[in-house]
Amino acid sequence: MRAITRALAEDAVEAIVIAGSQKIFSGGADIREFGQPAQYPSLVDVIDAIEQSPKPVVAAIHGVALGGGLELTLACHGRLAADGARLGLPEVTLGLIPGAGGTQRLPRLVPLTQALPMLVLGEPVDASSAAACGLIDRAVEPEALFKATQDLALDLARRPLRMTRDLPVRAIGDANALIEAFSLKHEARIKGRDAPAAALAALRDAVSQPVETALARERAVSLDLRAGAQSRALRHLHFAERQVFRYPGLESASPRAIERVGIVGAGTMGRGIALSMISAGLPVTLVEPKADILGHARTAIANSLASSVAKGRMLEADGVAASQRLTCAADLASLDDADLIVEAAYERMEVKQDIFARLDQVARPGAMLASNTSYLDIDAIASATRRPQDVVGLHFFSPANLMRLLEIVRGDRTAPDVLATSLALARRIAKIPVVAGNCHGFIGNRMLAVRRAQAEAMLTEGADIGEMDEVVESFGFPMGPFRMADLAGLDLGWSAAISRGASIRERLNEAGRHGQKAGAGFYDYDAAGKPSPSSVVMDLVRGFAAARGIVQRRIGRDEMRTRLFLPMIDEGVRILAEGIALRPGDIDVVWVNGYGWPRHTGGPMHYAEAMGLAEVANGLSAIGLKPSRALSDLVAAGAPLASLAHPEA
Known part of the structure; x- marks a missing residue:
């Protein structure tokens, strides 16, 4: 002035x-x-x-x-x-x-x-x-x-x-x-x-x-x-999404050079990861032993690049350059010069351990070996190698070339420079990384499993599938738990060999109802993919409930809302208390960027504090669930969630 x-x-x-x-x-x-x-x-x-x-x-x-x-x-x-x-x-x-x-x-x-x-x-x-x-x-x-x-x-x-x-x-x-x-x-x-x-x-x-x-x-x-509350929530996320790049203990760790990437598995995830890498300037060798799957992957990647060019998201020259960075191969031996190898195979421990044991024989010394597992024990996967210090979880979200979140899973022996490299890679490929500790489901899927358990329990007790989805969607999610499950595929992690009909999901899979891709899951789907209620599913659910002596009842939306949100929030508190997540904001970043939690509410942990932790605990008690020890201690002390954060975070 x-x-x-x-x-x-x-x-x-x-x-x-x-x-x-x-x-x-x-x-x-x-x-x-x-x-x-x-x-x-x-x-x-x-x-x-x-x-x-x-x-x-x-x-x-x-x-x-x-x-x-x-x-x-x-x-x-x-x-x-x-x-x-x-x-x-x-x-x-x-x-x-x-x-x-x-x-x-x-x-x-x-x-x-x-x-x-x-x-x-x-x-x-x-x-x-x-x-x-x-x-x-x-x-x-x-x-x-x-x-x-x-x-x-x-x-x-x-x-x-x-x-x-x-x-x-x-x-x-x-x-x-x-x-x-x-x-x-x-x-x-x-x-x-x-x-x-x-x-x-x-x-x-x-x-x-x-x-x-x-x-x-x-x-x-x-x-x-x-x-207002929405601006406070969005400003919270603004800072949280910048904090995730800072991880304590890595100040002296220098990232390893990543110049060539190998990807094992050319399914939906492998293709998406390959697209992320080649679009960011990294040469990729995509390995898939099945020629038809590999050919389909090559075509799908080419089509995706062409679509990006046609929509103005990418210059034509950049699209051509990206496509030239992709090499397809059938043998793991072709990955002997890769600096980073990402496994994106079927979600079974024995499958992943077999791949990592073979990669241990092929990969050059110092190469990073990453699993895209969404649930499995990263230490158990690393145990198949003689180099557990080089093993890390890189959990991409589908579609991997579009979803911004990358969960980086640290194993007990993951080297600091491997974590530093993973964070640097995330920035290079335009992802938002969150480092998670090793447990079943890590941060996001561990909480998702709690919501899913509540949703399927209420379904057994008589709640309407469509109404539960509407409750979640009216909160601001793009889709409810059953529509999301159908889209992801009900057979994700399911095996016909060991399925015993012990859950509604197992029975749906046994009936061939694997989700939207099969035309039937929790919903029926027409040729255009539009869902409609299924009388088959309702009959299956009634039979499942009757076999367990469960008398079905009308469940109102307030109870649905409480059971679908508060138990998973309490699981987030446990995750913080156990050190699986460093900060409350890390959990918020995971759920906003990976699972569609409405951004203007700040994420589940911010939402819980805005609601009041005592109110969360009271809500859990009202539905017959005992709040976690961590949540009860916070309420008793009048302490915020931040008090559970890593002291250097």
């Missing part, structure tokens, strides 16, 4: 250029400062001074201009950006909306159809797209940015200046109809979330209200959202 005031006071200054002093123009507000007393000048004060300046003010944007940084540029009289710069208003991803005029100035500079995804979904644009839609005057070579900005500023000094706020909203046709159509199109993404709804309302104000009224409303709503 002082610099602007000084420049305005000096007659020799004809125009003003604003540029970033570091590697970026501005990343926006530091959210760690939220809640601190406001100081003068506020961002609104600075922006008003820029917009009302009688001398032209031009922004020279390099690196990124995000949040308040971009809001500042919107008030400038001109904007240039270096090629490769990224511009956006991501406030909605933190449960907020811009509070310094962004919702009002943006749709006056760019078409409403472009402003909507930027404001409501938080989607950024690059410099070339920004120039095309009018967000900036033009994009220039980075080395020419400052000179070009000076020239533009001096040129504007010879012309009448315009204030962005005085421009009309750029909309072709009925602006309110465009906003409503966008809201309906993205209903699944924004339903139940406060900030997107507020952004839509602010855009309606931009169309219908005087600009001063709309700006005042924007500021008031922004402050209200900042104090």
